[in-house]
Amino acid sequence: MSLSTDNMRVERASEAHRSGVTPTLDYASMPPLFVVADVVLILGLSILVDFLFSAQLSSGFEVTQPVGIGILAAVAFVLTTISRGLYKPWRMVRVVEEVRATMVNWTFAILVVATVIFCLKVAGSTSRVSTGAFAVLGFFALPAARWAMAVWLRRAIASGAVKGRATILVGDAGELAKVVPAHMLVRLGLNEVRRFSLSTPDGSAKELLSASDKDALKAALQFARQHRVEEIVLAMPWSDVDRLDAVRARLRSVPLPVKLLPDEIISELLDAPRVDFGSSIAIEVQRAPLSRFELAQKRLLDIAVASCAVLLLLPLFAIIATAIKLDSRGPVIFRQRRNGFGGREFTIYKFRSMTVMEDGTKVVQAQRNDKRVTRVGRFLRASSLDELPQVLNVLFGQMSIVGPRPHAIAHDDEYSKLISGYAFRHHVKPGITGWAQVQGFRGETAELEQMERRIEMDLWYINNWSVWIDIKIIMKTFLEVLRKEAY
Structure with missing residues (x-):
């Protein structure tokens, strides 16, 4: 999403709040909602296809088989999608990426269904026509549904209908300027309610925090106590460790989680994949050979x-x-x-x-x-x-x-x-x-x-x-x- 697009969405969301539109959906409820939508769609598609073919062939409709196939396909599809992190809202709004991933995941789900049918030796009692039609229609229905979900989610975020965790931002003016509220909501599930700017250190000050910095932190703490703030987010250079520790020490007086956003330099590194490295996490700055x-x-x-x-x-x-x-x-x-x-x-x-x-x-x-x-x-x-x-x-x-x-x-x-x-x-x-x-x-x-x-x-x-x-x-x-x- 571009900066201008995000700003437009933030403005529209602000206007919606001012006009009395109250957010009705919680950010954390989005992934379970999408999971349920996929399960209902896959199961419904399996039953519908089998019913239509049974009516066409004038044969009796038995619900057990399409339900079994639908549940198996839904479980395989949902588990694959979850493992790839594709139910996260910040991934869901990427329409092209989601549609591609949906087709790959559906292919895997159909392979699982075919393998289970073969291993259980029930191919003779399974309708190849209806199962094949179910597989083919899934390649159209699921990507279309994923596209519709992404469009709906974008509009819900833009209109202010999605509510994130109430958050205040604290940090240097330069780093705060790079933080776009819409990105905070879509990527992190955070709803910025206010930001407090610290002064930019010039290197000549004797103390790590100036008088204005202490006042800003005091105001941030007071605001957090008086309002239902759920989280504090810092936007500061990672290289200034001593100053960062001084800010953290001031914020310990409130029982709230404090998170540090990556600064400009670290952000470039975080574009690379993160991998497990023993008991720690490492950034893959050079990709390993293909698996x-x-x-x-x-x-x-x-x-x-x-x-x-x-x-x-x-x-x-x-x-x-x-x-x-x-x-x-x-x-x-x-x-x-x-x-x-x-x-x-x-x-x-x-x-x-x-x-x-x-x-x-x-x-x-x-x-x-x-x-x-x-x-x-x-x-x-x-x-x-x-x-x-x-x-x-x-x-x-x-x-x-x-x-x-x-x-x-x-x-x-x-x-x-x-x-x-x-x-x-x-x-x-x-x-x-x-x-x-x-x-x-x-x-x-x-x-x-x-x-x-x-x-x-x-x-x-x-x-x-x-x-x-x-x-x-x-x-x-x-x-x-x-x-x-x-x-």
Whole structure:
């Protein structure tokens, strides 16, 4: 949510309160409400589908089977959604993320239902038609319901109908200015009733807290005692530990929880995933290699896309190979050593587009109007058709459809000395296309700054990988190829 949007929502909420609209829903009641809504929808959908098919087939309607299947699917779906934290209100308002996650969770729920039916050996007495229809309709009904829930929740928050825990904010003016009330409600379930600003320390003061700071803290304590304040939130720099301790000592006189918001520097770190680290919690500032489950997801996508590409493009492969042979001397396929996952070497395949077959300690990048590029090669490079044989590298497991583009070994050696973090590109398999390529960094990188920007994009992809990002990149690749030519 943007700052301007949040401010508009806060203003509308304030107007609703002034006009006499009293919040009727508690923030803490949102997750259970969403759970109940999902269970009712799934169970109702199962019963409705079975009833309609029974009526259509003029067979007797027996409620036991659809109820059993509905309960099993609902339990699997709800438990998966809870485990991923997707019932939290601050996640619920993210419509696109919620819809995607709903489809994944529903797929898992249907697999659970199918597995249980198979293991209990009740497939013969289970209607395959109604169960299949129930599974298919769920892919439409659940995302639609999740979208409706997100829209409703956004409007309820904007109108002031959702009530959070009454909270006062205390902190430095600079940090308080970055705290948006709407974010407090949506992300933390807190309803800001008032804020108290402390002075900004200039380093010359003898005491940690100035007279104005003490007055502000006294006023905050008095306000907390006189009103039904449930929580105190601090917005202060984490680096000033002594001053922070002095503020905390003053606030101990009230029996209320006191929480410290992350400052500007810490907020950037907290964007990274939090992981268990022994008995403590750590911030994952560099992502570990993909887990076995994630690797399996990515491999399945690679095999599916590469297999379809080979089957559909075989006639085009033959046409391109013939054109290359008729245009210039040399092999149809260009081979070159590249570094892959973990820095391991492999041989990459491309349609030959140049008169040279460089693969040594010095490899010169193709440039605009490069005389080494053949007539057919110029078209292949502009349309990126020269990259198509790399689907074989994908099927062999050496590359992925999406990943950082592999560079010639000579370029790897050169850039690894010039660009920090370059070697981290080998944390995943190289790809035929990548995040950098769909962001416009495709083709020649004549300047070091261009390569640095491309590497930055590659590192972002590695640290934020998901199947949905891969699918998005695949779709955007087609548009990028049409929009911009390489050479």
